[in-house]
Amino acid sequence: MSVIGEDHLRGVMFKDINADEDDAQPTEIESLCMNCYENGKTRLLLTKIPFFREIIISSFTCPHCHWTNTEIQSAGRIQEQGVCYTLHIKSKEDMNREVVKTDSATTRIPELDFEIPAFTQKGSLSTIEGLLDRAVAGLEQDQPTRRATDPEVADKIDQFIQRLQKLKDVAEEFTLIINDPSGNSFIENPFAPQKDQALTVSYYKRTPEQNIGPLWGTVEEEKAGNDVDTMRNEVLVFSTNCPECNVPASTNMKLVQIPHFKEVIIMATNCDSCGHRTNEVKSGGATEELGTRITLHITDPSDMSRDLLKSETCSVLIPELEFELGMAALGGKFTTLEGLLKDIKELIVMKNPFVCGDSAVSDTSEKLELFGKKIDKIMSGEMDAHIVLDDLAGNSYLQNVYAPDPDPEMKIEKYTRTFEQNEDLGLNDMKTEGYGEAET
The missing domain is CATH 2.60.120.1040 (ZPR1, A/B domain)
Incomplete structure (x- = not known):
């Protein structure tokens, strides 16, 4: 089967949930009833819920004993965290x-x-x-069985x-x-x-x-060591599968030095079959001793062009909108301030499962549309706002356009993490000293 044929077949199989469409009909198959061992019918619907990716909804009914069973299964990939x-x-x-x-x-x-x-x-x-x-x-x-065999347990x-x-x-x-x-x-x-x-x-x-195995049937990937000098000078390419259509694709990886900051690893995947693109940023250094909180007062549309690195451990806050985006919600990103705001708008407004279909509520839809309009006003400079990048690991960055001089509109704070925050990063149980010492 050609790549185009596979992509078309996947599009036919998985339909978006939409109350206005009638073409997403379930598939009926004859299957064995596990209650009376007669033949019943299972109805399968392969669909896509925004924000949750693809799922399989199944419903079984037996005309003989009238036993029913419904369930959903994820048809997408396991998340990174x-x-x-x-x-x-x-x-x-x-x-x-x-x-x-x-x-x-x-x-x-x-x-x-x-x-x-x-x-x-x-x-x-x-x-x-x-x-x-x-x-x-x-x-x-x-x-009923417990009441007959063990009334005391049944009462409890x-x-x-x-x-x-x-x-x-x-x-x-x-x-x-x-x-x-x-x-x-x-x-x-x-x-x-x-x-x-x-x-x-x-x-x-x-x-x-x-x-490993018992949960996912997968084995944790082995991490191959690469020479740092080699990585600085070339783009490494390795094979992977597209997270959307599962067709073999290639991921490019490059080690980049950000001026006045540190090294980061940028990874990008582009699928030639379905056109899906992803990019991800990983910190090239260790977790910092202190957390970092960067606050920028957006005063001009030119601020939208500032380079921005958001690590997986970074939360984003916009106080004027009473909005907070938890860490790992958008993953690691190396983009501009405008790009981050567009990604936030797409995640909250366009990909929210409760804005469309049967789950839509008018009040919620109106609130999210208003939120999207306020994001647009911030990007165009019509609305005064602050943006806060709060990174527990201290690996996020926002460009200082006045560097090496201080930026009058940007405030950078270092803070000591709490025990709970170190627990979120997995640092409390991490041993980093004494591995090279001989046992006495």
Whole structure:
């Protein structure tokens, strides 16, 4: 099959979720019912949700025993980092938040000492209330047998189910934690693009155990050592697969020295098949001893042309818009200030799954459209604003156009990281001294 044929086939198979389109029809296949072992029907819909990439929605029904089962599976790649969502639930409105939970995610409610381990449930696209309903249904499933064989255990489970039912009515505040090493789970922020005070999102590097076989069927890539002088003078090319169409492609990598800063590694992938392009920036140096906070007062449209390096550990804040973008949300980027603002607008307004289709809410759409217009005004110089780059690792950079003299509109602060911030970077358990010493 030609490359063009593969690209066309992928476009036909995966359709965007859109309430106004009728051509995204599910595929029906005959399959075995695991309840009565008669033949039933499975309906498959291959679709794309903005921000979550491609997914496979499946629904099984058996006409003989009337057993049903629905689930979702990610058809995209595993993200570079795991993600952990911590939501403090205070009201009934929080129960309506939409949730994407993959089968690799662990769900916990600390107040009840309750945990649903990874791979014990299939992936689902639901709400917070739907997650609790599913947990209750799972606990009730074997209760008739328990009441006959072990009444004491059955009574304790009944009491626990009642506590879960009370949480559905938000009789008391509680915390929901979804930890997904694959990075493909998600909890809705109904206040987007503003920061959600009740929701905390943190990203982390997977452990070697999480990267190997039992979880993903993949082996952590071996890191080949390259001579630094060679990397400075040439562009290294290595083979990879396109993250969109999975066709073989090439990634270019170059070590670049940023004036008045440090060395960075720029990686770019361009797919000749589907036209998809990605670029990523990695710091070429070590984590700094202090974090860095860069604040720029945008006073002129010429500020948009300032070079900017945003590392994976850098958060972006725009105080005038009450907006905060967590670290790793856009990955590492070497661009201009205008390019960063355009990427933020695209991520929040254009790729937000709750702006289009069945998930769209008029109030949310209006707020996001207004946010996009304010971003445009900042870029055109019509709106006074500040932009803050807060990098825990100290590896981000914003061009000083007055260098080597100080920039009157830019403030650079160094600060000592807290224990929690070092924990996010994985520094608390890292040993960097004494490896070359002989054992005594």
